[in-house]
Every structure is written in structure tokens, then in C-alpha cells.
Amino acid sequence: MAQETVIRLDSVSKKFCKLLKQSMVYGFKDIASNMLGLSSHPERLRKNEFWAVDEVSFEVKRGETLGLIGANGSGKTTILKMISGIFWPDKGKVEVRGKVGALIAVGAGFHPDLSGRENIYLNGAILGMTRKEMAKKFDTIVDFAAIGDFLETPVKYYSSGMFVRLGFAIAAHCEPDVLLVDEVLAVGDEQFRAKCYERISKLKQQCGVVIVSHSLDVIGKACDRCMLIHKSKPVFMGSPAETIDLYLSLQAGKKAVVKTSFLRLRSFEIHAKKEGEVYVMNSFDPVALKIELDSDVSQKEATVILFFHKPSGELVAEWNSDVNGNGRGVDIVTGSQGMDILIKSLNLKYGLYYMSLVVTTKDRLKHLLWIHHGWKLRVKGDAVAVGDYQLSGVCQRS
């Protein structure tokens, strides 16, 4: 029983139409064909149609977690919707064993005017819970959602956090055999997210799970295997670390945005291996940088800053000359000049980072140079690492 397959996708494809009116016409045509007992030839693309999911196959066994990663619009959510039966495939076959629980847009189906209590019953029924199950789970759901005194309040007066908590609580207690999770953990506070993870890992033991997330942390932590979807097609299936690595390499192909003023950057070089446009380093490597600038202005005690951003835009690390230098900053003179920067240890976990270079006045009110996401750095490392900042140090037997 522990190893039975609960999800099987066999060369599954799904097409959509780009234009609304044409989609309506196709809809009527397909219905007419089906009613006459004819095939609507779903395997053929008509004008303005495209494959949103193209020939995807995989299996998930009970107790196993599969992660789907890929850029926006690559077809991940459509795959989840096909597994849950919202969309039917246009090619291939989807087989699902048992009850599907979907943590996709939790709280869909809540009626704003009804109270929390009424919505628990309503939403539970929509998610396929029976009257008996509902009676058994009601108190647990209320406890989990921690909505306390607001049980009789219409959900339209709930805070967005309470709304999501209640939606998650109902969906997470429907005892599924197949659990689909789509970016749902991006909401809620830290404490509630931890609670959600705990619930999902408990559910994982008894069902097959498919997780879609842009958070590589979530994928790295929660999944046994990963599939990379690129432009609607599956391009790789393997361990989370391998898949994330490949995904980041694909991501790194994106073009950077450069803005300059007052100062011009002549060259920027890191002493590290380069794969195409991307610098590749290990988590604890030192970073040696050489920068050459041409300046139209002179500026005493300028500050040089190097930012490290995640592809999501989140700032994870910063080096700046004020903190690390002699405290006086760098004097910029008119004409050409060079500077060497040495960062002792990178201390970043595996992943792709965008580096930005900023030269500013000491009070940071005037930017002389701002190169936003000018260089890409891929940090190789152990995919088990969770913290963004990796401390260096040793452990010795005492």
C-alpha cells in the first residue's frame, strides 16, 4: 500500500486559446461535436491556440512529494488543475487514485456574507467532505484556523490573514490521498506558515503530494523529486538540488538592466570561474573584485556598495566601503581610476544572485553610479542548506 501510485500523467497536454471571442466559438463547436458523438479533435491546434502544457508525464506514489518548478506561465498550475480534474487534458491521460485535496487559492467558494461557521460547512462540502467528516473535524478546523471569537462573524469582516487561515484549515483537513499545493504558503505570518508546513508534512505520510512554488527553499526542503517545466514542456526530472541548479542556469539567461550617470563603468571583473555571463562560486569562497571607472565629477569620501539580490528581488547581502574600509569612504577623482575589493567569504547559500553596483555620496542622497542587476552569480553548494546566510566556522571534538 505504501508504494501505490496515486497520480499518473501519461503524455498529457492542454491547449488554450489566446482570444476570448474565438475561445467562445471553439467552445460551442467542441460541445456540438461531442453531442453528436464526434471527436472535437483536441489533439490539433486551431488558429490562435497554443499548448499551455505539452507532453508531460510523471508518476507520484503515496508518501512521495514532487515539486514542479519553472518560470511564470510555464504551465505548472495548469498541470495541478488537470490532476484535480478542473481541466480535462486535450492529449494523453490523467489517472488519480482517491480523494484530491487542493491547496490552490484557499478560501475560493467562501461567501462573504456568511459567518465563519457557515463557511466551514459550505467550503468543506465543496471540497468533498461528507456531513459525518465535517462533524468530526469541525473543532479541529476552528482550532487550527485560530479564529476564536470570530466564528459567528461574516467572513467579509475577517482580516486577510484570518481569511486565508480559515481557508487553509478547511482544505488541509479533508484527508486527501493526493495533495496539490500551489504557492499557498506565500501568505500568512511566519508562525502560521510553520504550522502549515507541519500539517503538510503530516499529510505527506499518507498521500502523494505535488507542490508548485517559486520559492526554491520550499521546493528544496519539501520535495523528494522535482520536475523542471520550461515553456510548457518538461525538460528535466531529478533531485531537487539538480533541478534547481538547472532552473537557475536557465534563469540566468535573462538580460540585465543597466542604468548609469555621472560615472561610467569601464570594467568589472570578479576573480572567479565564468559560465557564459554567469560567475560561478562556492558558498565560502572569497570574492576578489576589480573595478575600473571613468568619472566626470570628483567626489570625496564616496561610498561604494555591492548588493546581492535573489531573482525574486529580495535583497540578501550587501558589502559597502563605509563599513569595511577605513570609515572615510573612497575618493573619486575626475578621469580614470581603478579599485580592488576583497570580500573575505561569500557566505551565501546555493542559488542565483543578481549583483548591483552603486556609488553614492556619503550621505547617500546622490547616486553617481547605479548598475542594477548588472552581473549574475551562481553559488554552488549543498541544496540541504536552508538559511540565506551561511556562517563559516568549524566544529572540533573538544
Added chain:
Amino acid sequence: MDNTVVVYVPDNSLKKGYQTIFYEIANELRWNKWLMYQLFRRDFFAMYKQSFVGVFWAFFMPLLSIATFMILNRGGVLDLGDVSMPYPLYAILGMAFWQIFSAGLTAGANALASAGPMITRVNFSKKALVLASLGRPTIIFLVQLGMGLAMFLVYKITPSPAAFLIPLVIIPLTFLVLGLSFFLSLFNAFAKDVGNGLQVLMTFLMFLTPVLYATSGAGLLGTLTRFNPLYYYISAGRDLMTRGYITEMNGFIISSVCSIAFFFIALVFFHLTETRVAERM
């Protein structure tokens, strides 16, 4: 742990055979009784939630229409025909049966379109949505029927014992409403023109059906009435309560058979095509 295997393959068509189709439908309805009840509760209670007088509206609206017609009638503006019973009684009974059709079809045809985001995010029984939408009109029908019975008392008329046969009228009428709802809700989900068109059509249909006036039987109106199944249902309902027999028996039987046959065609149609709703919404 559930071990049922569900398989999704392209083209949900008639090819799978009627036996499989009806088996699937029966199974779905059996599993979704609780959901239907919850959806009905939602429709019913949410309607009267943010209102001081709540369910009072269910009594007030038909009373207001009847009062309007009485004023117009007494003023000689409208010729309501020979109704052979006190007019308010005639009108409230007509309204009760008409309301099942009009409110039922309006709610049914909008069942999928108004549930939009839910349909694209959760997989649940779409038939339950359509079936549950008939719950509120049924409750309102019972309220109005109660008002009708109260009027029997007011006018000191004894209703016929055949009034207990009212379900015989309600059943084919409900089949007609559900059949139309299954068809229209799907088309309305694809193209909003259906819902908008229906609103206009319903007003026309009310004036073409002898709900608040007696049919003349002559001219174009008379011809249209002869082919209007609603006429047979509404008059049969009234007949059973007052006369104790159905005057237009043939028309009633033909309408009932057609309505039931239409319902099953619509149900199969809905079952085969509901899978296409989410992707076109």
C-alpha cells in the same frame, strides 16, 4: 483511504454510451447531496443576510404585484378576463407557480456564471450548483402557496381535496426548469449574452402566459398560449386547488412528457460538456 481511480481523457463524448453516462450521473448526485444542501443554504440565507426584515421580502414582493394588478383592474385599465374566483386568489396561485419557473430559471441559468472563480479553482459537482439553485424558488413557492391557502380562508372558499395532487404539477414543471437551466447555465458560462437575453425574455414570457389574467383563447395570444407549456402547468395547478380536476388534461400530459424528456436530454448534454466550462470561463 479512498481507492477509486478517476481517469481523465480528452473528449468527454456520447461515445462512452448512455449506460455509463447515467451511471456517472447517478453516482455524482448520490455523493453530492450534502453539497447541494449546503449550496442551497448559502443561496437562501445569504440572500436575506444583510436585511432587517429578511424573509419578509418573499411575502412582500408577490403581494405588491397583486395589489398593483387589482388597482389597474378596478381602474378599468386592464381586462383580466373571467377568472371565476376572487382575483387576489387567482393571482397569488398563478404567481406561485410562475415564480418556480421564472426565479428557478433565472437562478439556474446563472448558477455557473455566478460561481465563476470557484469553478476555475476547485473541482466539485457543477450539477449540484444548478440543482441547488432551485431550492430558494421552491421555498418561496411554499410561502406563496401558504398565502394562497390563507386567502381561501379569507374568501371562505373550501379548497378542493385534489390540492394534495399539486406535486403532480410541480414535478414536470421542475423538470422543465431544470432542463432549461442545465442548457442555459452552460451557454451562459461561455457567453454572457444568454443571461442578459433571458432577463428580457422572462418579462415578455410573463405577459404571454396567463399568470395574472385569464386566457382569451383567441387571436395570436390564444395560439401562443396553446403551445406554451407554462400555461398548462399554471392552469393545472390552479384547477387542482379550486375545481378539483385539470381542465386542459391533454395539454398538461403532453407538456409533462415533453418536459421530462427534455430534462434527460439536457442532463446528458450538461454531463458531457460541463468539463469544458472551467477552461472557457
